[in-house]
Amino acid sequence: MNKAEKSDQFDLEALRKQVSDINRHNKDADKKAQPEPINSYARQIAEQFSAGNRSPAIIIGQFRLLEFASQFLIGLLVFLLWPGNEAETLFGRAVTAVIVAALLVCGLQTADTYSVPALRTRLRLLPRVFAVWGSVFVIVAGASAFAGNVSSTVVPAYFAWFVAGAIFLLAARFLFAYGIRNWSRNGIMERRAVIVGGGVPAKELIRVLEQQPDNDIRICGIFDDRGEKRSPIMVAGYPKLGTVAELVEFVRITRIDMLIISLPLSAEARILQLLKKLWVLPVDIRLAAHANRLRFRPRAYSRIGSVPMLDIFNKPIRDWDSVAKRCFDIFFALLALALFWPIMLTTAVAIKLTSKGPVFFRQKRHGFNNEIINIFKFRSMYADKGDPTGRAAVTKGDPRVTPIGRFIRKSSIDELPQLFNVLTGDLSLVGPRPHAILAQAKDRAFGDVVEGYFARHRVKPGVTGWAQINGWRGEVDHDDKIKFRTAYDLYYIENWSLWLDLKILFLTPFRLFNTENAY
Numbered sequence: 001m002n003k004a005e006k007s008d009q010f011d012l013e014a015l016r017k018q019v020s021d022i023n024r025h026n027k028d029a030d031k032k033a034q035p036e037p038i039n040s041y042a043r044q045i046a047e048q049f050s051a052g053n054r055s056p057a058i059i060i061g062q063f064r065l066l067e068f069a070s071q072f073l074i075g076l077l078v079f080l081l082w083p084g085n086e087a088e089t090l091f092g093r094a095v096t097a098v099i100v101a102a103l104l105v106c107g108l109q110t111a112d113t114y115s116v117p118a119l120r121t122r123l124r125l126l127p128r129v130f131a132v133w134g135s136v137f138v139i140v141a142g143a144s145a146f147a148g149n150v151s152s153t154v155v156p157a158y159f160a161w162f163v164a165g166a167i168f169l170l171a172a173r174f175l176f177a178y179g180i181r182n183w184s185r186n187g188i189m190e191r192r193a194v195i196v197g198g199g200v201p202a203k204e205l206i207r208v209l210e211q212q213p214d215n216d217i218r219i220c221g222i223f224d225d226r227g228e229k230r231s232p233i234m235v236a237g238y239p240k241l242g243t244v245a246e247l248v249e250f251v252r253i254t255r256i257d258m259l260i261i262s263l264p265l266s267a268e269a270r271i272l273q274l275l276k277k278l279w280v281l282p283v284d285i286r287l288a289a290h291a292n293r294l295r296f297r298p299r300a301y302s303r304i305g306s307v308p309m310l311d312i313f314n315k316p317i318r319d320w321d322s323v324a325k326r327c328f329d330i331f332f333a334l335l336a337l338a339l340f341w342p343i344m345l346t347t348a349v350a351i352k353l354t355s356k357g358p359v360f361f362r363q364k365r366h367g368f369n370n371e372i373i374n375i376f377k378f379r380s381m382y383a384d385k386g387d388p389t390g391r392a393a394v395t396k397g398d399p400r401v402t403p404i405g406r407f408i409r410k411s412s413i414d415e416l417p418q419l420f421n422v423l424t425g426d427l428s429l430v431g432p433r434p435h436a437i438l439a440q441a442k443d444r445a446f447g448d449v450v451e452g453y454f455a456r457h458r459v460k461p462g463v464t465g466w467a468q469i470n471g472w473r474g475e476v477d478h479d480d481k482i483k484f485r486t487a488y489d490l491y492y493i494e495n496w497s498l499w500l501d502l503k504i505l506f507l508t509p510f511r512l513f514n515t516e517n518a519y
Helices: 004-007 012-016 019-031 040-048 056-081 089-111 118-121 126-147 152-186 199-210 244-252 270-280 319-354 401-411 418-424 453-458 480-493 498-511
Strands: 190-195 218-222 238-242 256-260 284-288 302-304 307-313 360-366 372-378 429-431 462-466
Touching: 040 218, 040 238, 040 244, 056 089, 056 152, 056 319, 089 126, 118 152, 190 199, 190 244, 199 218, 199 307, 218 244, 238 244, 244 270, 256 270, 256 462, 270 284, 319 372, 319 401, 319 418, 319 429, 319 498, 360 498, 372 418, 418 462, 429 498, 453 480, 462 498
Parallel strands: 190 218, 190 256, 218 238, 256 284, 429 462
Antiparallel strands: 284 307, 302 307, 360 372
């Protein structure tokens, strides 16, 4: 991005109007547990990046699948047009095509042709691609000769397959290189980053990043707690949008992928202070290491181009893991609806016949990245006594709960409508349970009781979770209950796998028999 483009995006005069607000926030930024509302200029910038982008890992993975499927289909198509050998069946060719396609993808991966820089170039890596393609056919031909399946009629058919596959590889990689360049220009395929810390270190980091020929980082702004004398409001053409406390709120309303801390390793106390505020966010957190004299082993670094970064935190459940989890959610949510629809229908009729009011109860709760979502439940309270805010938790013998409500709450049948929240994408089947936005432990908000409470929102909340199957469900009547629940939720986030989700899902019906804390 050149300076002219930056000046169009960031209005310096508008930015200067916010300096007084930023300096005012500096004085008490560390005193507040909750993120501060961002200033109007930062909100304006945030709106520019509110739309989602596509992960390079997902796009490259889809391209791998395309090359695998296309080479498989080309092998079958050539067989139908040019059988070559009557002894070879369609099934036999399908097996051979799968092997060829798999060897091709594995070879191209080993040859490092599936990285963004490699796919961006049109011609430089084509000899490597064709070398892999030729090697695959040499291997397949050698195996066929060893098995005695080579004949004069087979060779022309396989040669036609080789040529058709090579033409497709050439066309696909040319088109994909054009697509990557276009997606990068339009902001569709990029990693959005915020620089944490200003002044000279941030300026040097930005210059180094801009010099990378295959840089896919879009810098969205700078956040720093220091005043204008030590941290200018404009660094290398990018604006300082606010304090670190405001950054938390900025990331929650913006689609940001990465936070890059531009501080030296010697500033250990300051780095720890920043991480204490930022680790609750569902983003990658990196520490720029290009200017540090202390060197670690190469594997300790990740890189943006050739710029070394120390990985502090990684976004949990990212890229293809998120795709796998979403497929898991949809499959088992549909299966649950197919199994439980008689129970849900019976419950709806019983609620309607025994008390006035709607069948469903809707409540606002905290979702992924602290977003506000609407959760659906079967109504278990009298309609005129419900508490949509969740401030007054249900207690044992609560008079607000209907007779039917007591049963469906103890059995957790009231949670079944949340399967529809899973299908719409607001919830996952397994994850930290979403709490009402005003939920409290006695008279204190959960975020005031537990340090790092909002870190449970780094993943999508769930219908059931690790804390629930370990007994931490129901009323939160003292601080330890929310502390233990949060600890179990954070354990789940750090140790997530599909097997863990499957284990929790399997154990949930059995653990529901323990109704000690369910009122």
